[in-house]
Amino acid sequence: MYGKAALNLGLTKDDSKSAVQRNRAAFLAEVGAKCKSNSGSSLWPLVMLRQIHSDIIRFVEPPVESQLVGDGLVTNTPGLLLAIQTADCLPIILVDPKSRAVGVFHAGWRGTIKRIVEKGVGEMRRRFGSRARDLEAAIGPGIHGCCYEVGEEVREKFESQFGYAAKLFREVEEPDPVREKYPMLFLTARAPGHSELPKKIFLDLVEANRQQLLAVGVPAKSIEASSLCTNCRTDLLFSYRAEKGKTGRMMGVVGIRP
Numbered sequence: 001m002y003g004k005a006a007l008n009l010g011l012t013k014d015d016s017k018s019a020v021q022r023n024r025a026a027f028l029a030e031v032g033a034k035c036k037s038n039s040g041s042s043l044w045p046l047v048m049l050r051q052i053h054s055d056i057i058r059f060v061e062p063p064v065e066s067q068l069v070g071d072g073l074v075t076n077t078p079g080l081l082l083a084i085q086t087a088d089c090l091p092i093i094l095v096d097p098k099s100r101a102v103g104v105f106h107a108g109w110r111g112t113i114k115r116i117v118e119k120g121v122g123e124m125r126r127r128f129g130s131r132a133r134d135l136e137a138a139i140g141p142g143i144h145g146c147c148y149e150v151g152e153e154v155r156e157k158f159e160s161q162f163g164y165a166a167k168l169f170r171e172v173e174e175p176d177p178v179r180e181k182y183p184m185l186f187l188t189a190r191a192p193g194h195s196e197l198p199k200k201i202f203l204d205l206v207e208a209n210r211q212q213l214l215a216v217g218v219p220a221k222s223i224e225a226s227s228l229c230t231n232c233r234t235d236l237l238f239s240y241r242a243e244k245g246k247t248g249r250m251m252g253v254v255g256i257r258p
């Protein structure tokens, strides 16, 4: 449906299963998730989740369960590729090179409020003895503050949870064509100092997750974020919002070489 060049990696109703399987195999080969043996080469198992915007993190070890549900995966088993599927939400990867452990997490606004990435750091500490200062974090492409309009209720939820919530939101006054055409109608009705123009609120999800990583002790220099906004760059990326749901899925993946 999206064409071969689009490289959709998610099973959606608009793409065929065989095309997605082909794309996934090409993707795994490209990222080097391949074992060579005498009888040829085989691809690493791809571990995926049924993502539910939760803070549930699954520890992965062989034999890998199918039908995992949750929004985070962690492992210290080499030769597995952990994957999060996105099309606007952020994929966030954590790597601990010291204890050779990795994790990948799915952070939309719901998962971010539930502190999925903070909990991910905690889970890696608990399972693998990872120290936050040794972790390296990568925040993949997602919808950025330029485009991620949210409702007032989302801002209120963040404000009730995070001391730094104010710096995550940006407000823009929406021009009102009726007011512009008939300004006299509104002059007397406006309370001094209060604009009555409707406001649009934008959330910076990248900064929200960067703050969580910093809060638990991941060094700023070890956090890298993609500069690409999915909603701005539909020429390159899938965006659920920009493409009104009729879109593919990207994958954020991490694994440990055997």
Ligand SMILES: [Zn+2]
Binding pocket: 143, 144, 145, 146, 147, 148, 229, 230, 231, 232
């Ligand atoms: Zn944008």
